[in-house]
Amino acid sequence: MTDCPAPAKLNLFLHVVGRRPDGYHLLQSAFRLIDLGDRLHFGTRADGLVHRLGSLPGVAADDDLVVRAARLLQARTGCALGADITLDKRLPMGGGLGGGSSDAATTLIALNHLWQTGLDRTALQEIGLALGADVPFFIYGRDAFAEGVGEQLRPLELPPAWYVVVSPGVAVSTPEIFSARELTRNTEPITIAAFAASTTRNDLQPVACNRYPEVAAAIDWLAQFAPSRMTGSGACVFAQAAGEDEAKRIVSDCPARWRAWAARSLARHPLFELVD
Numbered sequence: 629m630t631d632c633p634a635p636a637k638l639n640l641f642l643h644v645v646g647r648r649p650d651g652y653h654l655l656q657s658a659f660r661l662i663d664l665g666d667r668l669h670f671g672t673r674a675d676g677l678v679h680r681l682g683s684l685p686g687v688a689a690d691d692d693l694v695v696r697a698a699r700l701l702q703a704r705t706g707c708a709l710g711a712d713i714t715l716d717k718r719l720p721m722g723g724g725l726g727g728g729s730s731d732a733a734t735t736l737i738a739l740n741h742l743w744q745t746g747l748d749r750t751a752l753q754e755i756g757l758a759l760g761a762d763v764p765f766f767i768y769g770r771d772a773f774a775e776g777v778g779e780q781l782r783p784l785e786l787p788p789a790w791y792v793v794v795s796p797g798v799a800v801s802t803p804e805i806f807s808a809r810e811l812t813r814n815t816e817p818i819t820i821a822a823f824a825a826s827t828t829r830n831d832l833q834p835v836a837c838n839r840y841p842e843v844a845a846a847i848d849w850l851a852q853f854a855p856s857r858m859t860g861s862g863a864c865v866f867a868q869a870a871g872e873d874e875a876k877r878i879v880s881d882c883p884a885r886w887r888a889w890a891a892r893s894l895a896r897h898p899l900f901e902l903v904d
């Protein structure tokens with residue numbers, strides 16, 4: 629199957645409201661799909677092997693979320709088919725844009741279709757959660773208000789928007805941020821109706837800014853144009869623009885040591901219709 633997109637996400641806000649006995653954090657967040665992303669290509673193999681074609685710097689094939697997703701789908705369904713998978717990596721890794729999670733979600737959706745393993749959306753989301761807290765959202769496939777560790781999802785209706793996304797050139801380790809002693813873990817829960825950019829924040833942002841000064845610098849730079857915030861556990865930061873022209877103008881001003889994109893919201897995951 630040619631060219632399957634794996635879109636990125638933004639966390640419009642992210643509150644840490646508690647911690648589970650296993651150490652995972654209870655969150656509230658608004659997830660938004662955007663039109664930046666990786667691309668994947670899948671070919672079916674009759675011999676049952678799962679092969680990653682090409683390499684991903686720093687990630688061994690057996691650890692790649694794409695390979696792990698394919699093998700987990702085989703294990704859960706007893707499917708005897710295999711796959712050759714090519715990943716065209718465009719999103720920064722450790723960027724808070726959910727790149728690895730989205731790659732895994734696209735793999736589950738595409739192979740469930742190609743292998744005809746017949747799992748519905750809920751079953752795919754359950755498998756996805758074993759791979760990462762963000763994977764169920766990408767399979768859910770639309771903007772969402774998330775609770776739990778990010779797997780309890782409710783639809784959010786948001787107007788279309790343009791964003792500027794800046795990658796400050798550092799990779800932030802998600803476990804490092806969540807395990808920080810100074811992390812705020814007791815933000816008062818809000819209701820979905822009370823969600824507004826002005827009254828929310830990203831609780832992971834102060835921790836990441838403290839440890840990665842380039843994240844703080846990127847937030848400050850972007851704040852000259854519009855209110856700016858970090859997504860996920862960082863390192864990327866974003867701001868909403870008034871429209872495409874403004875987004876592109878800000879991008880063209882970005883300091884050369886960083887990367888910036890103008891990104892549009894996506895109403896649905898591009899593979900939404902492939903899942904029942």
Ligand SMILES: C[C@](O)(CO)[C@H](O)COP(=O)(O)OP(=O)(O)OC[C@H]1O[C@@H](n2ccc(N)nc2=O)[C@H](O)[C@@H]1O
Nearest residue numbers: 639651652653729760761762777778802803806860861
């Ligand atoms: C920060 C977010 O990007 C927000 O969308 C996600 O919650 C992170 O999701 P992710 O990158 O898929 O993270 P995972 O691979 O599931 O978890 C990496 C590590 O982060 C910590 N972690 C993650 C999610 C969560 N709700 N609580 C945590 O404490 C755990 O130590 C975990 O071992």
Ligand SMILES: Nc1ncnc2c1ncn2[C@@H]1O[C@H](COP(=O)(O)OP(=O)(O)OP(=O)(O)O)[C@@H](O)[C@H]1O
Nearest residue numbers: 692693721722723724725726727728729731762860
């Ligand atoms: N296919 C993959 N793409 C990216 N990272 C992968 C992949 N497979 C495994 N990984 C590992 O997962 C780590 C996190 O990558 P990812 O790009 O998803 O981070 P992120 O954007 O910060 O995610 P999140 O927003 O979910 O915190 C990488 O540093 C890498 O070691």
